[in-house]
Structures are given as structure tokens and as C-alpha cells.
Amino acid sequence: MIAKLQIQLNPALYLRDPQSSDLGQKIVQESILLINKIGFESFTFKKLSVEIGSTEASIYRYFENKHRLLVYLISWYWSYVEYRITFETHNIADPEEKLSIAIRLITEELKDDDNFPGISESELQQIVINESDKTYLTKNVDEINKEGVFRGYKSLCETIASYMTEINPDFEFPRSLSSTCLEAAHQQLFFAEHLPRLSDLKNGADVREQNFQYVSTIIFNSLKK
Amino acid sequence: MIAKLQIQLNPALYLRDPQSSDLGQKIVQESILLINKIGFESFTFKKLSVEIGSTEASIYRYFENKHRLLVYLISWYWSYVEYRITFETHNIADPEEKLSIAIRLITEELKDDDNFPGISESELQQIVINESDKTYLTKNVDEINKEGVFRGYKSLCETIASYMTEINPDFEFPRSLSSTCLEAAHQQLFFAEHLPRLSDLKNGADVREQNFQYVSTIIFNSLKK
DNA sequence: TCGTTATGATAGCTTTACTATTATTTTTGA
DNA sequence: TCAAAAATAATAGTAAAGCTATCATAACGA
Numbered sequence: 001m002i003a004k005l006q007i008q009l010n011p012a013l014y015l016r017d018p019q020s021s022d023l024g025q026k027i028v029q030e031s032i033l034l035i036n037k038i039g040f041e042s043f044t045f046k047k048l049s050v051e052i053g054s055t056e057a058s059i060y061r062y063f064e065n066k067h068r069l070l071v072y073l074i075s076w077y078w079s080y081v082e083y084r085i086t087f088e089t090h091n092i093a094d095p096e097e098k099l100s101i102a103i104r105l106i107t108e109e110l111k112d113d114d115n116f117p118g119i120s121e122s123e124l125q126q127i128v129i130n131e132s133d134k135t136y137l138t139k140n141v142d143e144i145n146k147e148g149v150f151r152g153y154k155s156l157c158e159t160i161a162s163y164m165t166e167i168n169p170d171f172e173f174p175r176s177l178s179s180t181c182l183e184a185a186h187q188q189l190f191f192a193e194h195l196p197r198l199s200d201l202k203n204g205a206d207v208r209e210q211n212f213q214y215v216s217t218i219i220f221n222s223l224k225k
Numbered sequence: 226m227i228a229k230l231q232i233q234l235n236p237a238l239y240l241r242d243p244q245s246s247d248l249g250q251k252i253v254q255e256s257i258l259l260i261n262k263i264g265f266e267s268f269t270f271k272k273l274s275v276e277i278g279s280t281e282a283s284i285y286r287y288f289e290n291k292h293r294l295l296v297y298l299i300s301w302y303w304s305y306v307e308y309r310i311t312f313e314t315h316n317i318a319d320p321e322e323k324l325s326i327a328i329r330l331i332t333e334e335l336k337d338d339d340n341f342p343g344i345s346e347s348e349l350q351q352i353v354i355n356e357s358d359k360t361y362l363t364k365n366v367d368e369i370n371k372e373g374v375f376r377g378y379k380s381l382c383e384t385i386a387s388y389m390t391e392i393n394p395d396f397e398f399p400r401s402l403s404s405t406c407l408e409a410a411h412q413q414l415f416f417a418e419h420l421p422r423l424s425d426l427k428n429g430a431d432v433r434e435q436n437f438q439y440v441s442t443i444i445f446n447s448l449k450k
Numbered sequence: 451t452c453g454t455t456a457t458g459a460t461a462g463c464t465t466t467a468c469t470a471t472t473a474t475t476t477t478t479g480a
Numbered sequence: 481t482c483a484a485a486a487a488t489a490a491t492a493g494t495a496a497a498g499c500t501a502t503c504a505t506a507a508c509g510a
Contacts, residue, residue, distance in 0.1 A: 016456090023457075039364030044497060055458055060499075133358045139264030141419045154422040172425060173439050179416060179423040180409040180443070187408060188401055194366045197379045198404040200397060214398050218405070222446045241487090248488075269466060281468080283488055290467075 005115045007079045012147040013072045016062045024062055025118050026052045028076075031069055032123045040070060040131045070127075071135045071149050077124050079152040080116070081105060082159060095166035096220075102160050103219065106185045107212040129186040157182060168223045177222055181215050188214060230340045232304045237372040238297045241287045249287055250343050251277045253301075256294055257348045265295060265356045295352075296360045296374050302349050304377040305341070306330060307384060320391035321445075327385050328444065331410045332437040354411040382407060393448045402447055406440050413439060 006019060018024030030052045035043045043066060045059045063069040084105050089098040110121040136150065144150075160182070161174035171177075191199035192207055201210045231244060243249030255277045260268050268291060270284045288294040309330050314323040335346040361375065369375075385407070386399035396402075416424035417432055426435045 021456080041363065045499090046497075055460090056499085057459085057501090058457055061456080065498075130362060133362060136415075136420060137355060137358060138266065145420060150420060154420070157423050173442065174425065175423060176409075176413055176416075176425045176439050177443065180405065180412070183408065183412060184401075184405040187405070190362075191401075191404060195361060195370060195375060195379070198382050198400060200399065200401045214401050217398065218402065218443060218447045221449060222443045224446060224449070246487080270468090271466075280489055280491090282470090282490085285468075286487080 007076055007083065007116070009072070009075055009079065010148050010151055013068070013075055013149055014062055015060075015064060018062050018072070023052075023054060023058060026054070027059055027062055027069075028073070029118050029120075032073060032120055032127060035070070035073075035131065036123055036126050040066070040127075040134060067134075067138065070131060071144070073124060074128060074132045074135050075149060075152045076119070077121075077128050077132075078156050080113075080121065082152065082156040085156075085159065095163045099160070099163040099167065099219065100216065102163065103181075103215050104212060106182060107208055107215055109208050129190050132186065133183075153182075164219070164223055168225055170225065171223055173222075177219065181219055184218075185211060185215055232301055232308065232341070234297070234300055234304060235373050235376055238293070238300055238374055239287055240285075240289060243287050243297070248277075248279060248283060251279070252284055252287055252294075253298070254343050254345075257298060257345055257352060260295070260298075260356065261348055261351050265291070265352075265359060292359075292363065295356060296369070298349060299353060299357045299360050300374060300377045301344070302346075302353050302357075303381050305338075305346065307377065307381045310381070310384065320388045324385070324388040324392065324444065325441065327388065328406075328440050329437060331407060332433055332440055334433050354415050357411065358408075378407075389444070389448055393450055395450065396448055398447075402444065406444055409443075410436060410440055 011017070016024065018028050027048065031043070031048055034048055034051055038047070045056045045066060049056045049059055063072065085102045088101050088105065092098050092101070110125045113119075113121050136145075138144075157175060157178045161178040164171060164174040164177060188199050188201055188211055189207065192201040192203045192211075196203065201207050201214065236242070241249065243253050252273065256268070256273055259273055259276055263272070270281045270291060274281045274284055288297065310327050313326050313330065317323050317326070335350045338344075338346050361370075363369075382400060382403045386403040389396060389399040389402060413424050413426055413436055414432065417426040417428045417436075421428065426432050426439065
């Protein structure tokens, strides 16, 4: 493939499109690494500016504040996952198989994707595990939601819910089950690593496979007629 | 009942026991209201001190920082819920009934409990919905976990998991299902209110009942042999 | 080449998140 | 009941966070 792929995101997510310039791409790239390294609470635009050899003021021209940057990153991630699901389920008719592919994609460990250079999908997945809930657990959630910044996540949630409805049209809670499992998929990995008594997954080489089994179990059992 | 009940919490949760003094109780009481009012991010000890007519320095003698105070509040809540479950399931043998009572208690709207004056359980439940994940989604989770500050939550999770195991000893993921549902129980309420496309629950008078139905459905379906 | 746009350099402001010191109450227990 | 101890209040101060503003310069496009 010669043409480059690009995830198109809602412009409300940024002040200036970070994909449109060198500095913008650097901001995204390095912020992923820095947030992973020191955690979102300790992360500041000042520290990031030092890291990329720029200034605070320059970063503020791309993102209103660090929370918006986080929302951008997480949004990019979910859009990427949905693109992968669309791609991998193409030409597949059986809804159970489609759902299974989707579960695989939300539970497996992502590898860095050459189609999107400059973004480390594996590092980004770590941010989703550790920080993603902070995008919406904020007092101004309604305000930013109106701007459409959560569209990517909602869309993914509905895609998965639609497979569930295909499998069992009588199931009353497809969206809820979908969002619960999207959340659980990273929550259980977090628990397995940090609060193991909250999970049956055993941290180790096959923790992702256990997670796939767990999420599959509750989804397919819940959908049984 | 004449003797007062008191939830005994791990002393690692505080510097000085807030239940032991007037000021301490005021700190807890008013912090619940203030966090609900302005959100945890905007909440500061300075603002709280103004609210209770005291000083920042005095509050710092009770809690190391605002995060620790949040952990304390959430921990109190889960211990309270477990006390309620223990109480309500007393003398009941049937594990399905016990589990159902537990689900009811984690999904129903709490009313202020006269046994614990000075703490508004209903306001506190709102904090659990909006802020509880922030207790563990922090870079120093391993460090504070070693101090045992999450014991209350783990204990509750295991209690519920034990009912699941009684119902179906072959079920492989009782703890995971338990933590997933504890999280989902408040997450779905949050979604219903703020991000309705992520949930099938319809915000309104009976949203708690819908939530009970939802959580019951996935739990009991998942446990089916 | 001129004007626009992006970036960098620098400064400055308010608030947060503390810590320290000293004075004043309040408690308690001998 | 009084003195010592403990808790609180009052005050001050510091480094960093979370911005905003201004101006100079570089690059870029028409």
C-alpha cells in the first residue's frame, strides 16, 4: 500500500490538528511515552515541552489543556480499534464470528502498526488501561460530550452492540453489555497486575488469552436465549 | 439500639482518625458535599477549610493529601455496603438469594442511614459513581495498595465472588465477574446520565431497577452451567 | 517580496499543594 | 483544680502547575 492511512478525528478534539505538522506529531508521539512514564497526574505541558525541545506555549496552540490531549489520544485509540474491527470482520457474515473477532481485538495485545508511524499503539494501549476512564470522569463531561469528543468510543460500543443484537434480538442490554465489556477488558488487566485479588486472571505471558476467555464467557453466556 | 455503630477502617487510610474528633467528622462530612459539588479535580483542602471554618494545615493533620481523603471516603462506602450485605443476608442459606440481595444493595439508591450520623450515604454514593475509579487509577497504586487501603473493596468483591462459587463451583471467573459488576453497577448509572449511547438504561425514576435487572442478568446468565 | 502563519523566547499571574512556625485553645489526668 | 499535653488556628512561605500575553524570528505561499 502506497497511500498513507490516517484516522480522521473530530476537530473539536484539538485546537490545531496535530497530524498536520512536525511539532504536532511530536507532541502526540512524546506525550504517549511521557504519560506512560510518569502517569497522567504528574504529566505537564512544561515537562513535555522539555522532552520535545519546544515550549509550553507552543503545545497550548494544539491542545487546550492536558485533559483534552488525553481525550484526543484515547479517541484516536478507539477509532483505531474500530478500524481494525471493520477491517478484520470484512466479508464475514456470521455475527458470532464477528463478535469473537471484536473481542479478540479489544483484549489482545496490540503491536505497533506500520500504517500509522509516529504512534505507538502498544504504548497507547497502556494509557487506555491506566488512564482512559479519566477522559469522562470529570465534572465537565456533559459540556465536552456536546462537542462530540466521545463519538469514537460510542461508535465502537454500538458496533459491538449491533453484533450482539444480530445474535440475539431479544437481549435487552446490548449497549450496556458492550460498554461494560470494553471497560472490563482493560480493567481486568489493570487488576491482574496491581490488585490481583479483584481478578481471576493471572498476570503472565497468557494474561491476554485469559482475558479473552473471560470476556467471551460473559458475553456469550449473557446472550444465550 | 443505643450503642452506636462505627465502621472500623484501616488506620493506614488516615494520619489522625477523623471519627475521633469534631473537626475530623466535619472534614469528612463537608468533603463529601464539596467533592460532589465541584468535582474531585477542583476540590482542594483550601476550599474545604473555608467551608468548615478551619485551616488547610489542620486538615493536613488528618489526611496526607486529597487523594488519601478520597480513598478514605470510598473505602468507608464499600465497608458500609459489605456491612449491609452481611446484615441483610444473615440467616439466609440459599446462595442465589444471597447474591440477589447483594446485587440489590450495590445497585439500589442508598438512603441516609441514621446509624451513621454525619455521613450522607446518598451523597457518598454519588462520589462512588463519579470518582471512585480515581482511587486506584494512579501511578502509586502498588505503593498504597501495600498499605492495605483497598482491603474493604477486595473483601466485598470476594464476598460476592464466594456466593457465585457456591452457586456454580465450576465457574472460572468469580472474582473477575464480581469486580466487573461492582464497577459496572456505578458505571452504567454514569453512562445513563451523561453518555446515554453507552447504555440501555434510561435515566429516570426506575433507572436503579433497570440497573438491578441488567446486573442480575449478566451475573446469573454467566453462572449458568 | 510581502504578508501570513507557525514557532520560540520570555515573562508574568493565579492557584495548588504543600511545610513550617508560633500562638492560642481545649482536653485530660494527677 | 491546675499544669502539662494535645489539638487547632493564624500566618507565612515555597515550588510547581496551569495557564495567558507579548514580541521576535523563521518558514512558507502567492
